[in-house]
Amino acid sequence: MNRQSLLIFLSVFCFTILNAQTKVSGIVKDNSEKTVPFANVVFANSTTGTTTNEVGEFYLQAEENYDTLAISFLGYKTKKIPLKSRVNLNMEITLEEEASKLDEVVIYRGKTSKKNNPAIDILKKVWENRRQNGVKAFKQYSYKEYEKLEFDLNTIDSTVIKNRLFNGMEFIFDYADTNNVTGKTYLPMFINESVNRVYGDNQLGKKKEVLLGNKNSGFSQNRNLIDFVKDIYDDYDIYKNYIKFFDKSFVSPISTTGIDTYNYVLSDSAYIDNKWCYNIIYYPRRENELTFRGDFWVNDTTWAVKNINLETSKDANINWIKQVYIEQDFKVLNDSVFLITRDFFMADFGLNKKKGSRGVYAKRTQLFDDYKFNNPRPESFYQEQVYNPEAQAYDRSDEFWEENRLEQLNKDEKGIYIMLDSLTKTKAFNRLYDLATIAQSGYVEFDGWDYGPVYSTFGFNDVEGIRLRFGGRTYFGQNDPWRIEAYGAYGFEDNKFKYGVSGKVLLDARSRLILSGGNRRDVEQLGTSLTNSTDVLGRSLASSSLINVGDNDKLSSINLSTFAIEMEPLKNFTVRLGANYREIKPASPEFSLDYYVDEERTIVDSEINQTEISTILTYTPGKKVSGYGVERNVVNEEDFPSLFLNYSLGVKDILNSDFNYKKLQFYYNQPLLIGGLGRSNLSIEAGKTFGEVPLGLLSVVPGNQTYFALYNAFATLNFYEFVTDTYAAAHFQHNFNGRIFSRIPLLRELNLRELVGIRGVYGEISEANKSIDASGLLLRAPDSEPYFEYSVGIGNIFKILRIEAHFRGNYFEIPDARSFAITADFGFHF
Structure with missing residues (x-):
């Protein structure tokens, strides 16, 4: 069928199925050929109507049949146009000025007055x-x-x-x-x-x-x-x-x-x-x-x-x-x-x-x-x-x-x-659907299991060199009562195979009683977050960044096993009891986690074996979820506050564990929509470790030596620049959503968005924890004054890119301190 025949067919078809509708479209102008924005366009003898847009265009449709169109605006004569058919598109309508009322009516095209305006008087009554x-x-x-x-x-x-x-x-x-x-x-x-x-x-x-x-x-x-x-x-x-x-x-x-x-x-x-x-x-x-x-x-x-x-x-x-x-x-x-x-x-x-x-x-x-x-x-x-x-x-x-x-x-x-x-x-449709699903979820669907996430297939770091990863998960439906995930990875520089496996099962849907466990043996950049993650398969972007600032060789080999039981006694309030066992050692000869094991400081160990028991309370008021399986989908991501409290107990001698200690951590995150001023996000973290522990178990202030934005990290800090056993940190970022740039000629057309941020941390490290360290690193904490940095940035570049410039606020005397950093972030945002 050629194009002309196809269009004729579609026209006949549309007329057949829409024969009980009236459709009109066009543009409204005045005698001087200027368009008339916001004019009233209605079907005569009805309340079905619309207004023209900023350039005088309109489209109007009704289920009923109408034979007359009426167009009106202040200062112009109302014009009625007979409709010759049920579909009248691309009409050009000219309104004539109503001369007898020109002395009485002000025709508003630009800014209207805030005084002596009857419309605003009515609005005040509202x-x-x-x-x-x-x-x-x-x-x-x-x-x-x-x-x-x-x-x-x-x-x-x-x-x-x-x-x-x-x-x-x-x-x-x-x-x-x-x-x-x-x-x-x-x-x-x-x-x-x-x-x-x-x-x-x-x-x-x-x-x-x-x-x-x-x-x-x-x-x-x-x-x-x-x-x-x-x-x-x-x-x-x-x-x-x-x-x-x-x-x-x-x-x-x-x-x-x-x-x-x-x-x-x-x-x-x-x-x-x-x-x-x-x-x-x-x-x-x-x-x-x-x-x-x-x-x-x-x-x-x-x-x-x-x-x-x-x-x-x-x-x-x-x-x-x-x-x-x-x-x-x-x-x-x-x-x-x-x-x-x-x-x-x-x-x-x-x-x-x-x-x-x-x-x-x-x-x-x-x-x-x-x-x-x-x-x-x-x-x-x-x-x-x-x-x-x-x-x-x-x-x-x-x-x-x-x-x-x-x-x-x-x-x-x-x-x-x-x-x-x-x-x-x-x-044909299912092929398209599969491609869309891969782009949205990162997983390739098969019968009963998914391969992915595909976005983690390739990585690079100084220890592993080029890294290839493959993995998958079980998936029978959106409400599966159990799920297993696993991956394998290989580094072509260290020639070592890594893996991770985890599983979880929903025992009782009414209380959300879930058992979970897993094991991971991998290379990881520790110290990229103050608040501990409970995700056994989690991996920081800093562990696989393609481009870094300076040397990025302070990576660790970790063997992590976890087991946990959790439940949700109240809506959005979760209690999690867990235990984990970690083996931590340096992943490269250039990096050391050594510590003294005797009081005389003569015997050194380079590997940490640690058993830890934890109680975690999480509260996310306002969070909306869907589904009732072991994994639920969050509907309103980033739209609700989060509160996290963790009490951990390090137990010595169980499974050859090395240290006794107690750790308390608190985390609070609050998104803020500040009316017409834009959107902010505030997060607060605090924690303390009670007892003597080595570098591998201390709280490292998270630096960022990559060119990519890392959540709640400090962009001008190097990895392990500050180490603490007691800390308090705050991060604040605000996006003006283009409120300032929209008032600047030329810039307003680019729809750019202004970003500002400030973050700071105060911390201490005890002399006892310093004295057992044998790593050779100079352990310092921001204890004389809080460390801080601030940032300015531009978002919405090409609609997907955000670039921020970060400036160090103090502690410039530290060797190799960076006073300035640039980070980028990609994402699709409205």
């Missing part, structure tokens, strides 16, 4: 009455929530259809449709429906969601993808100063800070659901900031928002997102309370923001109904369960969905299930 609206007006509440998530490929055209990538999957294009916000043709690839009952108590400050049903198609076994889709959408409140999604804080147009960020224009007034409402158009005062444009309707007696739509500015400093569109509808419960009934959120993902570029839509539709109020429940009702598989919720009948959907699926949405179920049975 602020005064905002606490009286919604479920917050009641002591207790509950409601039913229906949620529909969908992923779509967009900008489907003939070049996509004929692409060899889709050989064997051509039937999927029969299900293509047109997006009612952007006007792009899209192809559904994933759909997930859920029904929840939500309970809340404003007096107790508690909220609970009970999953009644869940249904999906497309990637139903890929838990990571499903969780990613759900984590896109944070709960947001338009009445708050900031609306958060994609780890960014956008200024809300309803907020008290809005008048410094947006221009407001009182555009219209009309009855909506028998309530007189005012229409206010808003748009950003400045470019490149995290802002919206759109309009909202406000009731004239309760001063509550009846309807609002928000569309991100095209130049907003956010990666991989071409557009975000939000629409919320509220209903009147009584004269003083408005409740949300519908919330629609759509994100247009793309590699760039060019108008015709292809990408993916992520859409969420939420509907709310069956509100009930002031039914108190005991506080115990809101206690979150540690074990909550809700297996029955994932196997609901068709009758359940017919009864509980608050909005029935349209014909195209029903077809998604059929198309996706057929798609997953094709070999």
Whole structure:
């Protein structure tokens, strides 16, 4: 079939399946050929409409048939255009100025006044009455929530259809449709429906969601993808100063800070659901900031928002997102309370923001109904369960969905299930799916086990030279009750084979009772973290860095065996009892861990054998997980605080163990989203070792001799530059998300982001621990004053690169001290 025949076929097909829709698109200009941004575009005699964007363009779609389009804006005559067909695209519309009102009306194109502006007067009324609206007006509440998530490929055209990538999957294009916000043709690839009952108590400050049903198609076994889709959408409140999604804080147009960020224009007034409402158009005062444009309707007696739509500015400093569109509808419960009934959120993902570029839509539709109020429940009702598989919720009948959907699926949405179920049975799709899974997880899937992670296959260090690694894990499903992981590695410089193996089993799902154990024999850069890791297979990037600053020969050979039992008595609170045995010795002749074994300091040993028993408490309030197997997927990564407390006991003579000691460690990490100022992260570490121990068991202040960012390490410190038995450290980093650069001409177009940081550590080392050391290293601690360094950097370079310059603050007198360092970090961030 040639291109012309294909387009004719698709046109006939689309007309056939969409014959109950009206679609229009185009651009609005004035008599001088200037575009008219933020003009109202509606189907005549309806409430279905939109506004033109910053360059006067619009797209509007409705399920019903309409024959007239009305376009209006302050200072112009309303223009009505007959629609000759159900699809009218690429229209050019010219508005005429309304001369009789030019003396009365100010036509706003740039910044609007903050004084004597009726739109801002109305906005102030909204602020005064905002606490009286919604479920917050009641002591207790509950409601039913229906949620529909969908992923779509967009900008489907003939070049996509004929692409060899889709050989064997051509039937999927029969299900293509047109997006009612952007006007792009899209192809559904994933759909997930859920029904929840939500309970809340404003007096107790508690909220609970009970999953009644869940249904999906497309990637139903890929838990990571499903969780990613759900984590896109944070709960947001338009009445708050900031609306958060994609780890960014956008200024809300309803907020008290809005008048410094947006221009407001009182555009219209009309009855909506028998309530007189005012229409206010808003748009950003400045470019490149995290802002919206759109309009909202406000009731004239309760001063509550009846309807609002928000569309991100095209130049907003956010990666991989071409557009975000939000629409919320509220209903009147009584004269003083408005409740949300519908919330629609759509994100247009793309590699760039060019108008015709292809990408993916992520859409969420939420509907709310069956509100009930002031039914108190005991506080115990809101206690979150540690074990909550809700297996029955994932196997609901068709009758359940017919009864509980608050909005029935349209014909195209029903077809998604059929198309996706057929798609997953094709070999061509499964090949693409496997490639995407490898890129996302790092593992190559086989029947019952996975090979990987593939990103660890290659490494290099001064001891091993070129290092090759291969490994894998068992994997039968996302809720496996047990898992085994193993790897092998070989260094071509030391000609030695290394390995690691670990396993864990879930004994009781309700208490999350897990047994785990493993053994690892490998080369490792010790002292890259103050807080001990319990991961037997863990390995620091510093152990395999391709490029280093100075010599990187202070590596150790370690033989580590661990056994632990852990449980979760309360939600997100874990108790772990463990034991480990370590054999530590230098991995190269240039490095020594020697220590004296007699009081006369005449006998030296170069290997440490140590048995240790530990009790670890971990608390992560606000962490969201999915699944109920031995390993669960964290949904909101880096979005919650973490607290860690470890008490370890070194026991001498058990398994030839060498030392008695006690060690106490504390760690606290807190991500901070500071409104429009960006995102920060604060971490605090403290610890003390009681008893005499050699260098290999002391707390080394983590230096970084690589050119890559290492978490909670000091970039201008060399390895083993500071050694302590008592320490306290703090790290603070802030990302302004481009707030400063967005105000600088030329720079604003690059969407760069400003980074600042400061970190410091204070520590001591006892004379007793110094006296048993025979390594030849000069053991010093930052005890005269805290060591500190600070950094400045630029992020979002080419959207994936962050470069930071680090400056040492003191202790310049130390031999080979580095006063300056550069680190880089790669990653995909919004």
